[in-house]
Amino acid sequence: MTKAGGEAAGGGAELIPGLGDLPHAAPAKAGRPKKAAKKPPKKGAEVAAAELPVARVAVDIPLPHLDRPFDYLVPAKLDAEAVAGCRVRVRFRGQLVDGYLLERVAESDHEGALMYVERVTSPEPVLTPRIAALAREVADRYAGTFADVVRLAVPPRHARVEAEDPPEPPPPPEEDAGPGPWAEYPAGPSFLAALAGGRAPRAVWTALPGPRWTDAIARAVAMALRAGRGALVVLADGRDVARVDAALTAELGEGRHVALTAEPGPAERYRRWLAVLRGTARAVVGTRAAMFAPVADLGLVVLWDDGDDVHAEPHAPYPHPREVLALRAHRAGAAALIGGFTRTTEATRLVETGWAHALVPDRARIRRVMPRVRYLGEDAELARDAAARTARLPNMGFQAARRALEDGPVLVQVPRRGYVPGLACGRCRTPARCAACRGPLALPSSHAVPYCRWCGRIAGDWRCAECEFFQVRAVVVGAKRTAEELGRAFPGVPVRTSGRDAILGGIGDERALVVATPGAEPPAGDGYAAALLLDGWVLLGRPDLRAAEEALRRWMNAAALVRPGGPVVVAADGSLPPVQALVRWDPITFAERELAERRDAGFPPAVRMASLTGTPAAIRDLLGDARLPDGAEVLGPVPVPQAPGAQKGEGPERERALVRVHPRDGAALARALKAARGVRSARKAAEAVRVEIDPLELI
Structure with missing residues (x-):
């Protein structure tokens, strides 16, 4: 075995024909590389394939110093099955390991004898040259290994699914229904025209509030497919995928796209992934793992709500879909659309550098469809209610909810889940901590005793370490406690909760209070009649560089579910920039200001x-x-x-x-x-x- 890829000590790097910019080592010595030995085989010995006998294999070993392909011989009996991109098993340091055959060549750089490929696990070419080159580039960008990226890119094999006959691919959609939702944006029709013409426009899209963003994505995908190219849409969670999946089905019809999520199970997911690999489906919508989907002739990549932390990959080398999709768009000459109700500083920098153009609605259209936002502590409100600045649900929010309940459901966003996730001493206000691990104490219900959120120990005999007092008070109120309080404040009104334990898929237009944590807000039929955004200090007070940006994103995502002109009450100081951006519905100015401040302070994405x-x-x-x-x-x-x-x-x-x-x-x-x-x-x-x-x- 010898290295045939990666950075070789004492050697340069060149390109492998047909494999993009995936590097392989230059010959260790000057002169013509040695061909694979062609000695007469012994009886019973393996015989190498007659043509292209050397296979370059990426072994599944995520050690940084072994991050390069290795050369093996292809036995004649595996000649037909050992194709580029297939899964193989090889011996590496005496052990059988998995790997991917990257390509077959006639010669090897290695001067000694080569070992044989043990077997072909599957002849299905699951690692295409484009995805292999992308995996190499992503690994280099994030200081990771090729093996780690391929684990994210290629799902586990299911032999039964591979043996199924693939269906015939449907023809691309022919009818053109016009710009649709994109007519609401001055540059929308020209963006679609560029897609239909096979060009590669790149845009950072600030979407109008309301539910039509799914239809806009579906229309853009349809335009890419009508131009004869593929499309890839990445969203944060399965609920958003289900909404865009329904919009794509309505726009394209059945069979022209697949949804890649974890919900259907590994076998069905692999079946859908193979449909993309084999060209049966030309469009893909999915969560972050779909960013590596092997879409043929990629013409459009879409990323929705790139600021959502769910997009962050928790496995090494921790790539972000925004960067991966940007690389794919650059490599394939594809269009790119990064959208959301707000704009991140990273997306703002893409516009600032000229990599993408801003795709925004005009202010007149925004004013017609945006909700009417008010914040607690306004001068007029303080004149009527002196406690408005400190009350959790002062009179203004109470009255807005009561009036709105006559017309439909009201959304109440609470930053924390649970009942009372934070406790303090009832006398000196010292945070209540577990005596065993120093973790924070919480209450799971009104009749329970405090317990530790870290180790789970019951703290029934807790006493304050500072003043020996034994009673506690709530510091932070969770969604369950909020629902309980609202149920008492609005007798006879149904109160529903939506959070990590049970997320509602959607609600109707009936009279109800919906208490949800950020990201778990279910859409209402015709939109919410009003929204209350409570405990803004929790979001704004996080010790995080992105606290203000994230608070605005969560508020605007919730407020976008409210009907045009409906009241939105935010419990936060109105002098703060994110609150002012919400009131004006102007996330672009806020993002530009945030990027300028980070550049002055030397923080990402300016560095x-x-x-x-x-x-x-x-x-x-x-x-x-x-x-x-x-x-x-x-x-x-x-x-x-x-x-x-x-x-x-x-x-x-x-x-x-x-x-x-x-x-x-x-x-x-x-x-x-x-x-x-x-x-x-x-x-x-x-x-x-x-x-x-x-x-x-x-x-």
């Missing part, structure tokens, strides 16, 4: 950052091996808080360091950290360091 998390010794070791680009700035390391439920002093001490560079040095930073990880991996360092490029959370 590129890497997060290193591990023991102090491991971080020092990694930074010592890394040849960081000139101008790189190391911040920290600082201690990392213990995981919830961990006992004090349990486990090794962990720290976190941040490395900050100019955006033009982002690729150099990733290469340096990946090389340093490879050095530590080669010498079998016992302590691992978690490396994240452009982490979602910095604090």
Whole structure:
């Protein structure tokens, strides 16, 4: 075996024909590479294939220093099955491991004998050259390994599903129904015309409030398919996927697209994924795992609500769909549409750099369809109700809900789930902590005793560590307690809750109070009659760089479900920029201001950052091996808080360091950290360091 890909010490890199920019090592020695040995085989010995006998295999081993393809011989008996992109089993250091056959060539760089491919697990070419090249680029961008990215890109195999006969692909839709919802945007019809003409427009789309965003996405996908190209839509969760799936079915008809989510189960998901691979379905809608879907002749990528933290991939190398889809659009010459009711600073930077253009409605149209937003503590309200600034549901919100309930349902957004997730001493207000692990105490119901949210211990005999008082008071009220209070305040009105434990798919137009946590708000039939956005201080007070941006995103996503002109009451200080942006329904100005402030402070996305998390010794070791680009700035390391439920002093001490560079040095930073990880991996360092490029959370 020898390396046939990756960065070879002492050698340059060149391109593999037909495999995009996936690099492979230059010959170790000058001169003509040696051909595979053609000695007369012994009796019973393996015989190599007559043509293209060398297979370059990416083994499924996520060690950084082994992140390159290896050469194997293809036995003659597997000649027909061993095709580029298929799954294989090979021997690596004496063990059978899985891998993917990237390509077959006539010669190898290796001067010694090559081992044979043991068997072809499946002749289905599941790793296409385009996806292999994309996986290589994503791994390099995020300082990860090819094996880790391919695990995210290719789902597990189901042999029974592979044996099924694929259905005939339907013809592309022919009828053109016009711009539809895009007529509400000045640049909408021209965007669709560019799609229909096979061009590649790129836009950051600020959608109008209301439910028509699903129809707009479906119309854009239809235009791409009518131009003879494929489309890929990525959304945050399965409920959004179901809505866009229904819109696509209504727009395209049956059989022209598939939905890739975890709900149908692994077998059905693999069946749908194969339909995309084989060209039966030309359009895909799904959650973040669908960003690698092998759509043929990709002509459009769509990402909705890119600021949702659900988009963040929790597995190494932690790629974000926004970056992956941007890479795919660039590689395939495809159109890109990044949309949402708000705009992230990352999307604002794409517009600022000219990579994408803004696709926004005019102000007159926004004023006609936006809800009427008011905040608690307005001067006129304070004149009538002196407690409005401090009350959780003051008179203005109460009266707005009572009037709106005559016309339909009212949405109440509460930032915290549970009953009372935060407690404090009833006398001195010291936060109530568990005596065993120092975790926060909470109440699960009105008749229960406090318990620890980290270790689950019952704290029936709790006493304050400061004043020995034994009674507690609520610091934060959750969705269940809010529903209980509203049920008493509005007798006879049904109160429904929607949260992580049970999320409502939707409600009708009947009279009801819907208490939901952010992201779990169910759409109403004709929209909500009003919305109350409670406890704004919880969202704005988070110790996070993105706290204000995230608060505005959650508020606008909830307010967008309200009927045009319907009242929205937000419990927050009206002088704060995110509250003012909500009142004016102007997320663009807020995002531009936020990006300017981050540029002045040196925070993403104005800079590129890497997060290193591990023991102090491991971080020092990694930074010592890394040849960081000139101008790189190391911040920290600082201690990392213990995981919830961990006992004090349990486990090794962990720290976190941040490395900050100019955006033009982002690729150099990733290469340096990946090389340093490879050095530590080669010498079998016992302590691992978690490396994240452009982490979602910095604090």
